[in-house]
Amino acid sequence: MPPVSELMMFALALAAAGVVAGLLAGLFGIGGGAILVPVFYQVFGLLGIDDAVRMHLSVGTSLAIIVPTSVRSFLSHYKRGVVDMALLRNWTVAVPLGAILASVIASSVSSGTLRLIFAVIALAVAFRMLFNRASWxxxxxxxxxxxxxLVGVAIGILSGLMGIGGGVLNNTFMTLYGRPIHQAVATSAGVGVLISIPGLFGYVWAGWGLPGLPPLSTGFINWIAVALIIPITLLVAPLGVRAAHAMNRRQLETGFGVFMILIAARFLYSLYG
Incomplete structure (x- = not known):
C-alpha cells in the first residue's frame, strides 16, 4: 500500500482530471473519456497496477464515469433544442450493440493493442478537425x-475500445455530412449515453475475477475512481455546454484537434518511447 501522502496526490490528480473531463464533456460532447483514460493509465501505473489489466481498467472505469456525465450533458444540450433525436432513435440498438461487442473484443486483446487503437483513432480525428475544408x-x-x-455499430465498437463517449467519432461523422458542429456536439452527448451504459456492464463481465485488479473493483471498473470523479464531472459539465455555445465552429474544431493530438502522442510514447 502506497503512503497516505502519495494516495492524496493521486486523489488530487484524479480530482483535477475530473474537472477537465467534465468541461470537455460539455464543450465537445465527448463524455470526458479522452482525458480520463490516459490519466487513469498513468495513475494506475503509479499505484503499481499490473500492466496486463492497466489499460483495460482505465477504459472500463472511464465508461462507468461517462454514464452520469453524458446524461447530464445530453439533458443540458436537449434543453437548447439542438440534439438530432431522429439519429439517436435510429441508433438505439446499433450503438449499444457496438459497445457490447467492444467489451467482448477487449477481453481478448492486450493493453498495447488498446493503446494503439486509441492513438490511431485520435490522430485520424485530429487531422480531420485541424485541416478541415468546406469541400470535405x-x-x-x-x-x-x-x-x-452500421456506422452506429462501428462508433459503438471503436468508442467502447477507447473508453470514450463516442463524440470524437460522431462529431466527425455528422460534420462530414454537412451537419453543424454544435448539433454534432449536442447529439454526441446522447451517443455517450448509448455507449457508456452497455459498455459499463460489458467491462464488468470482461474483467470478472481476473487477478491484478485493485481493491474495490468489479471487473474492469474501479469504484474508488468512479466515486471520486463523478460528482466533479457532473458539477462542471454544464459549464462546458455554455462555453460550446459561445464559441464558433472553427474554434471548436481547432481546440478539439489539438487536444486529440496531445492524447495520441501520450499513448504512442507509452508504446514506442
Whole structure:
C-alpha cells in the first residue's frame, strides 16, 4: 500500500482530471473519456497496477464515469433544442450493440493493442478537425439505412475500445455530412449515453475475477475512481455546454484537434518511447 501522502496526490490528480473531463464533456460532447483514460493509465501505473489489466481498467472505469456525465450533458444540450433525436432513435440498438461487442473484443486483446487503437483513432480525428475544408463532405445529409445503422455499430465498437463517449467519432461523422458542429456536439452527448451504459456492464463481465485488479473493483471498473470523479464531472459539465455555445465552429474544431493530438502522442510514447 502506497503512503497516505502519495494516495492524496493521486486523489488530487484524479480530482483535477475530473474537472477537465467534465468541461470537455460539455464543450465537445465527448463524455470526458479522452482525458480520463490516459490519466487513469498513468495513475494506475503509479499505484503499481499490473500492466496486463492497466489499460483495460482505465477504459472500463472511464465508461462507468461517462454514464452520469453524458446524461447530464445530453439533458443540458436537449434543453437548447439542438440534439438530432431522429439519429439517436435510429441508433438505439446499433450503438449499444457496438459497445457490447467492444467489451467482448477487449477481453481478448492486450493493453498495447488498446493503446494503439486509441492513438490511431485520435490522430485520424485530429487531422480531420485541424485541416478541415468546406469541400470535405461525403454528402449533404446523413446516409440512409443500413449505412447509417452500421456506422452506429462501428462508433459503438471503436468508442467502447477507447473508453470514450463516442463524440470524437460522431462529431466527425455528422460534420462530414454537412451537419453543424454544435448539433454534432449536442447529439454526441446522447451517443455517450448509448455507449457508456452497455459498455459499463460489458467491462464488468470482461474483467470478472481476473487477478491484478485493485481493491474495490468489479471487473474492469474501479469504484474508488468512479466515486471520486463523478460528482466533479457532473458539477462542471454544464459549464462546458455554455462555453460550446459561445464559441464558433472553427474554434471548436481547432481546440478539439489539438487536444486529440496531445492524447495520441501520450499513448504512442507509452508504446514506442
Amino acid at each position: 463532405r461525403l454528402g449533404s445529409d446523413l446516409p440512409r439505412n443500413p449505412v447509417k445503422w
